[in-house]
Amino acid sequence: MFDSEVQRILDFVARGIGVRVVGSPGSGKTTVLRSVIGNLEKSGVSVHFISGLRTHRTIPYAAIKGLGLDVRPGRSGVLDIADVFSSQLAKTGKHLLVVDDLHLVDSESLAVLEAVRRRSDCPMVATAPETWSFSRGQLAVLNNGREAHLQLDPLHYEQVHFLIAQVLGAPADADTTARILTKSAGNPRLIVRIAETASLSNLLVMKDKQWSMSAESLWNEHLRGTVEALLAELSPDEFTALHIMAILGTARVDVLHKVIHSDALEGLERRGFLSVLADQHNGSIAAISPPVIADYFRGSKNLRDRKLLRSKIAGVLEAAPHEVPEERATSDGLSRVLSSLRLEKGDDDAITSRQIHEQSTERERIRFERWQANKSAANAAALLRIYWGAPLNVERARRVCSETTDFDADPKDLLFVTITEAMLAIHTGRGTSAAVDILQKFAGDNPHLSAEIDDAILFLKASHGRVPLDTSPVPGAIENRKTGMGSLVHGLLELYRLNPAAALEAVDGPGDDDAFPHLRPFIRSFALFGAGRVEESLVLALDWRAEARKSLDQFGVITSSYVAAHGLLYGGHFEEAEYLMSSVFAMGRPGFVVDSLYDAMLRLAGLRHATTALLPALSIAAQARTEVADVGPLPGIGKGAYELIVHNNTQPSTFDRKATKLIRRQLKSGYVLEAMMTALLCTCLCPGRPVLDLLQKILRDSGLNVHDQLLAIASAVVEGDHKLLGLLLKHYEPDIDTYQVGMLLRGALKRHVIEGDATAADAMAQASSVFAVRFPSANEQLSFNSFRTTPLTEREIEVAILAGHLTNVEIGEQLGISARTVENHISNALRKSGATSRNSLFMLVGNSLPPR
Numbered sequence: 003m004f005d006s007e008v009q010r011i012l013d014f015v016a017r018g019i020g021v022r023v024v025g026s027p028g029s030g031k032t033t034v035l036r037s038v039i040g041n042l043e044k045s046g047v048s049v050h051f052i053s054g055l056r057t058h059r060t061i062p063y064a065a066i067k068g069l070g071l072d073v074r075p076g077r078s079g080v081l082d083i084a085d086v087f088s089s090q091l092a093k094t095g096k097h098l099l100v101v102d103d104l105h106l107v108d109s110e111s112l113a114v115l116e117a118v119r120r121r122s123d124c125p126m127v128a129t130a131p132e133t134w135s136f137s138r139g140q141l142a143v144l145n146n147g148r149e150a151h152l153q154l155d156p157l158h159y160e161q162v163h164f165l166i167a168q169v170l171g172a173p174a175d176a177d178t179t180a181r182i183l184t185k186s187a188g189n190p191r192l193i194v195r196i197a198e199t200a201s202l203s204n205l206l207v208m209k210d211k212q213w214s215m216s217a218e219s220l221w222n223e224h225l226r227g228t229v230e231a232l233l234a235e236l237s238p239d240e241f242t243a244l245h246i247m248a249i250l251g252t253a254r255v256d257v258l259h260k261v262i263h264s265d266a267l268e269g270l271e272r273r274g275f276l277s278v279l280a281d282q283h284n285g286s287i288a289a290i291s292p293p294v295i296a297d298y299f300r301g302s303k304n305l306r307d308r309k310l311l312r313s314k315i316a317g318v319l320e321a322a323p324h325e326v327p328e329e330r331a332t333s334d335g336l337s338r339v340l341s342s343l344r345l346e347k348g349d350d351d352a353i354t355s356r357q358i359h360e361q362s363t364e365r366e367r368i369r370f371e372r373w374q375a376n377k378s379a380a381n382a383a384a385l386l387r388i389y390w391g392a393p394l395n396v397e398r399a400r401r402v403c404s405e406t407t408d409f410d411a412d413p414k415d416l417l418f419v420t421i422t423e424a425m426l427a428i429h430t431g432r433g434t435s436a437a438v439d440i441l442q443k444f445a446g447d448n449p450h451l452s453a454e455i456d457d458a459i460l461f462l463k464a465s466h467g468r469v470p471l472d473t474s475p476v477p478g479a480i481e482n483r484k485t486g487m488g489s490l491v492h493g494l495l496e497l498y499r500l501n502p503a504a505a506l507e508a509v510d511g512p513g514d515d516d517a518f519p520h521l522r523p524f525i526r527s528f529a530l531f532g533a534g535r536v537e538e539s540l541v542l543a544l545d546w547r548a549e550a551r552k553s554l555d556q557f558g559v560i561t562s563s564y565v566a567a568h569g570l571l572y573g574g575h576f577e578e579a580e581y582l583m584s585s586v587f588a589m590g591r592p593g594f595v596v597d598s599l600y601d602a603m604l605r606l607a608g609l610r611h612a613t614t615a616l617l618p619a620l621s622i623a624a625q626a627r628t629e630v631a632d633v634g635p636l637p638g639i640g641k642g643a644y645e646l647i648v649h650n651n652t653q654p655s656t657f658d659r660k661a662t663k664l665i666r667r668q669l670k671s672g673y674v675l676e677a678m679m680t681a682l683l684c685t686c687l688c689p690g691r692p693v694l695d696l697l698q699k700i701l702r703d704s705g706l707n708v709h710d711q712l713l714a715i716a717s718a719v720v721e722g723d724h725k726l727l728g729l730l731l732k733h734y735e736p737d738i739d740t741y742q743v744g745m746l747l748r749g750a751l752k753r754h755v756i757e758g759d760a761t762a763a764d765a766m767a768q769a770s771s772v773f774a775v776r777f778p779s780a781n782e783q784l785s786f787n788s789f790r791t792t793p794l795t796e797r798e799i800e801v802a803i804l805a806g807h808l809t810n811v812e813i814g815e816q817l818g819i820s821a822r823t824v825e826n827h828i829s830n831a832l833r834k835s836g837a838t839s840r841n842s843l844f845m846l847v848g849n850s851l852p853p854r
Contacts, residue, residue, distance in 0.1 A: 101127070469671065557593070
């Protein structure tokens with residue numbers, strides 16, 4: 003779980019640099035420390051471990067005595083103990099000082115540590131709370147020598163998925179994973195405790211080899227001790243403040259200030275128990291974090307009996323919302339939206355997800371009650387619109403579709419209800435033909451809406467079967483400008499066909515009257531991506547997503563995130579893409595209209611791990627539905643490309659054959675955009691002539707020339723024309739495909755190694771290395787793992803990573819092994835991998851370690 007953090011600490015320690023590891027209680031600080039100690043002790047480093055204890059921080063020398071130093075009787079003062087400890091650190095060999103929970107170490111032990119650190123250059127690794135206000139004595143210990151800072155952030159969806167599987171022995175389904183993430187706020191200790199106690203309480207049950215929730219809540223009495231330990235340091239005022247917030251739920255900050263003293267609120271926020279976020283009115287709202295704490299208070303009899311406290315805040319609940327004038331950002335550009343996304347990573351996914359769930363649940367309840375009182379088409383449309391993005395109540399949706407009256411109804415509302423009913427038929431397994439029958443029957447009863455129904459039928463058939471070959475405008479595209487149906491369907495079909503210019507033209511305009519408001523920005527942003535205008539697409543999608551998050555619009559968040567994820571992955575921004583998709587997964591499985599996009603993102607998130615050497619035993623892609631077609635209207639919706647890459651054969655010729663077959667099926671269905679993306683990815687992962695020919699034809703027929711440099715380089719790679727390849731790389735001008743070119747060169751190298759062409763492999767390794775020097779990237783390259791049948795050991799991969807730029811002696815010094823041992827590891831790695839030189843070995847495994 004913390005491999006990358008452990009490796010970073012080991013790298014710092016190897017250079018004589020100390021590390022301060024900070025995080026919230028339960029964030030994994032001690033786990034990281036134990037792993038670091040284990041790794042260093044294996045390499046012969048003497049580790050001196052000191053642990054601070056809450057019950058011992060007032061006992062003199064309690065922490066330092068845990069070292070078992072041989073102190074002479076009568077010489078037990080600070081300097082006397084420091085002399086003994088310093089002599090231990092001065093012994094031959096490498097030493098490391100480790101202090102766990104520095105803030106709980108007693109004052110006398112701190113004094114000894116300060117004296118020792120002044121006399122020794124031994125690095126120190128220490129853990130402390132994220133927001134702790136250090137005393138002078140603690141700072142005196144920390145601020146000696148060089149020190150790096152390592153922040154342990156909350157876990158995201160994919161990490162939670164792996165941790166649950168590790169704890170319970172099997173993975174959880176999407177909704178369960180999302181609920182545990184939401185309740186724990188990504189805190190590792192809470193994730194483990196919630197999963198364990200829910201299983202113990204039979205709140206989690208095994209279904210189809212996955213853990214699923216058997217009740218609406220995961221709270222159980224076995225969690226009480228864990229939460230009480232978390233709250234142990236709170237003052238009485240802060241504890242009471244949490245009581246009040248548990249009653250109020252998510253509330254505006256100005257409301258909280260009326261019933262809670264500002265010092266208590268600031269204390270809770272400083273300790274990480276209060277999350278403050280902007281609301282849709284540009285005001286501020288606050289909620290308890292992690293949310294499981296709120297469950298603790300709400301499940302307490304003491305809370306239910308606090309009548310005076312409830313009466314105190316009763317009037318505050320009716321306070322009017324605080325309106326703040328809306329201010330829109332005027333700056334633009336990729337750097338701005340990426341910077342905003344990276345800053346957002348520090349926010350709490352769980353709080354945002356809970357806000358969206360609470361609002362959706364409340365809206366659904368109110369609108370269903372309103373529909374029950376008056377079963378009009380307007381009330382039905384208002385309720386069904388929630389189900390397009392938020393979780394679906396199938397029985398309620400069916401009832402609304404069947405019992406709604408069409409008396410004196412707005413045609414747009416009737417149309418929305420009918421289209422929703424048709425989509426619901428597909429979602430529940432009745433098939434496209436049943437959906438078409440529903441629409442055709444409605445058209446017969448409402449001839450004045452026949453044009454819109456024709457558009458809807460065309461959309462359903464194209465999205466769940468095959469796109470018509472005719473590229474002329476869809477009938478009604480001009481006439482239906484009022485509702486936007488014709489233009490939107492036309493734009494979407496042109497997007498499927500990879501005609502981005504036509505798609506953009508179709509959705510030109512504000513679309514204020516659109517029956518489906520999110521479809522226009524979706525088509526526009528994805529058409530920009532298909533046209534190669536990736537940066538414009540990203541800016542549009544991420545700005546749209548920010549607005550959707552702010553307004554708690556789950557439908558908008560999912561659709562915009564799907565587009566943005568493609569743009570981020572295309573540029574190799576894996577960390578940002580995985581966070582973005584993780585924030586979507588944290589919301590749980592969505593409504594029935596965007597569930598296909600949710601599944602597509604699960605596959606996209608699993609794609610990176612499908613191409614790494616140390617493939618995780620479990621991937622979140624397994625949570626995506628499998629009862630879908632191999633081809634789909636948009637990239638990732640069909641499962642074929644993901645299945646092809648995950649289950650690739652080690653023989654490139656077999657991969658070429660399977661990839662070509664899949665791409666031809668995609669083209670036959672009219673899903674040209676999906677075919678282009680599949681062909682581009684397969685060419686970069688394992689360049690071969692059959693797939694490259696298809697890619698060239700697709701781009702030529704679509705009139706897209708933005709990938710010309712990549713195609714020229716790929717042709718030289720496939721033809722084995724290394725002279726031409728050198729010239730093309732020398733004169734290469736950075737464009738949207740710079741990341742893809744690096745992936746292509748790495749993929750060609752691995753293909754040559756697998757095929758046993760040593761000369762071509764060395765030439766490609768050199769070309770790849772030169773290109774990487776000219777265009778350095780902080781992003782890892784996706785690349786097929788060629789070691790699946792004869793895997794290298796962890797140490798062999800580690801040595802191979804360093805072999806590209808260090809000598810055997812330098813590698814040995816860094817890893818704490820002899821140069822002869824390094825030489826043996828390299829020889830074994832060369833033999834197993836088929837690489838013919840240190841450089842080609844380095845290029846082969848350069849990205850094979852788990853993502854950092």
